[in-house]
Amino acid sequence: MKPYERFVDNILGAVRSGQGKDPLAATALIQDVLRNAGLMPGVQAPAEPAARAPFVDLNGVPDWLRRPAAPHGAPWARPQRSAPEAPGQFLAGSFGNAAGTRRYRLYVPARAASGPRPLVVMLHGCQQSAGDFAAGTAMNRLAEEHGCLVLYPDQERGANSSNCWNWFDAAHQRREEGEPSLIAGMTRDVLREHGADPGRVYVAGLSAGGAMAAVMGAAYPDLYAAVGVHSGLPVGAARDLMSGLNAMKGKHLGGKSQALRRRVPLIVFHGDQDAVVHPSNGAALYRQFTQVGVRELEERGAAGAGRGHTRTTALDDAGRVVAEHWVVHGAGHAWAGGDPAGSYTDAAGPDASAEMLRFFLDQAGG
Known part of the structure; x- marks a missing residue:
């Protein structure tokens, strides 16, 4: 076994x-x-083959999480710096509605904007936090280079004891209900308050956060212009905890995931040695979002100093790229090309953050 x-x-x-x-x-x-x-x-953790990245829980409770919640949509009065290589502000705030309240971190680049900025929403995985995910993906550094805002919603322990987004629960898979309503709500607040470009809003995530990013893309195709999923699962692969665990094993609810009402551009990364979320989930997710009527191109990347990969690119009838599926060879359940400053990262292999941001910005011509 x-x-x-x-x-x-x-x-x-x-x-x-x-x-x-x-x-x-x-x-x-x-x-x-x-x-x-x-x-x-x-x-x-018990000893495992070298191909699988170690699982590390770096989630001490940061000081800002111990503070009382800010008013609806309001940033904290004292802005915080990000990492030295990302000189912008790393603001903290919260958003609430009838489904509850969630805190978030928001990266605002140091350089002045020449117009409305793109916005990338990043959803962390289980046993992670917004700050940990920002460190591991190094997305703030890339955002500084490209002039993007980056929003990191933070799951609450009270909503899930492992800090997972509840992607597997039917109550959190529908538009304007549960956690999707909270993530969409804070996305809209940031759009309004920080003058972001409504035509260039993207959502991405890892593991449970990746599964929830897929949910957000399916439920809000009018809000998110593209979706990035790393080590996640298809939309509708589960309806409760038991079916969620089976989906992680590669046994999706009803044998297949639900069809989408509208095609949303998607980029998927998955390690072919993932021992937590079966790699077949990446392929199923790619098929769910591309559906039919695409032409595919396949290329292989040499391992070199890192990990090799196979990338499948889907193009529509007009020749536009509508999806990419990256299989990272020898990789486990970890963010490819990630920074070891964060948990669940694998420094080897392609840079998932850079490739996702490239894919996102290409959807709107940069």
Whole structure:
């Protein structure tokens, strides 16, 4: 049995064993499985092949998360700097509606804007935070070069104990409901308050954040001009926790994911040695967004000093690129080309952040 199959089988067994027990006992069973897999803080993961990037939980609670929530849509009074290589402001704020409240970080480039800026929304994975994800993807540095705003919504522990976006829950897969309504709401607030370009708004994410980015693209094709998903899953692959765990194993709900009402440009990255989210999810997601009527080109990138990859590009009848599917060879569940300053990163391989931003900006001619 492969590592990802063993891990998901253990999780499913824990869920079944927890049925009928009190919530604390059921949670303890699931946490034991996560702890044994090295996915809970304070426990070293068992030795694994070198091809799989290590899982590291770097999520101490930063000072800004301990502060009370700011008023609806308001940034904190004291702006914070980003990393030295990204000299702009890294603002903190929050957004709330009937579905709850979520905090966020917003990168604003230091250089003056020559017009409305593009906006990239970045959704972190489980056991991550906005700041951790910004560090690992190094998207702020790229945003400074290209003059983009970058919004990092932050999941709350109260909404998911592992800080995962609830992509697998039917209540969080529909337009203007649940977490999609919160992410879309703060996106619109940033558009309005910071003068961003409504025609150049993009959403991307890793793992659970990647699955939620796909949900956002499907639910809000009028808001997001393109979607980037790293190590994520198709829209509608699950409706609850059990089907979500099965989807991670490659067994999607009903054997296939739901069709989209409208095609949205998509770029997908997935490691072919991913032991957490089966690589077949990347292919299924690519097919879901491209659907039919495309012409495909395939190219292989040599490993060189990093990891090799296979990129499949889908073009429509007019020759426009509508999707890209990157399979990173030998890579596990980690952001390709990422910075080790953040968790769930793999410095080897293609630079997923640079390629996603290139794909996004190409959709509107840069």
